Amino acid sequence: MAYLCLLLSGAVLLVNGLATLNRLPWRDAAILNLAVGSLQLLLGLMSLAGGAAPLLTVTGMFLFGLTYVYVGLDALLHLGSKGLGWFCGMVAGLGLLLAGAWVGSDPLLAVLWLAWAVLWGALFGSLALGRRRMDPFIGWALMLASPVTATVPAFLGLAGTWPAGPEAAWVAAIAVAGLFCAAHGLARREMSAPHRATPLPPGPAAGRATLS
16 A cells, blocks of 8 residues: 555656646646545555554655645645645654664665655745745656656555665665756756746645636
């Protein structure tokens, strides 16, 4: 179930990145967030009740599920995004703790949690602290993180070939660092383009300007 949740998360990360960059309306992204988030919460409850997954794994399923549901509701109900930003800040801290908890038994997963914590932290900076110039970076980082931290690892897990050694973790760490550097470069180009001289509000807040 955890790998299925990760596969679905890849789709949500991609769509949320496109919506943050105003490539599609946030109303469309909100529906996907609510659908996937609700499903992940249900699968998390089933795993918790059946004892089919470690508590750390179930915790991750709940954190992703709650985030997606909150994003969807924030966009559709025009909640203002500030509360969502502070929630993302809390989850970023928990992500760092989960990365530390997994580093011994599953170093690859620890690297992935570190990457996700960075994404949640960036959303905290934009939505809670009002640093809206981060939006282009967030949009590109979400899009690039979709295959690197979610879709490809999910397929490896579903195929029963999840890499367990430290070598895979180092490769993932280099790939993650590369994607964040690429997102920074793409964001700078986005900001320098004439039609994007003034950045639009991020995430669900952008939905109010486009739909929302």
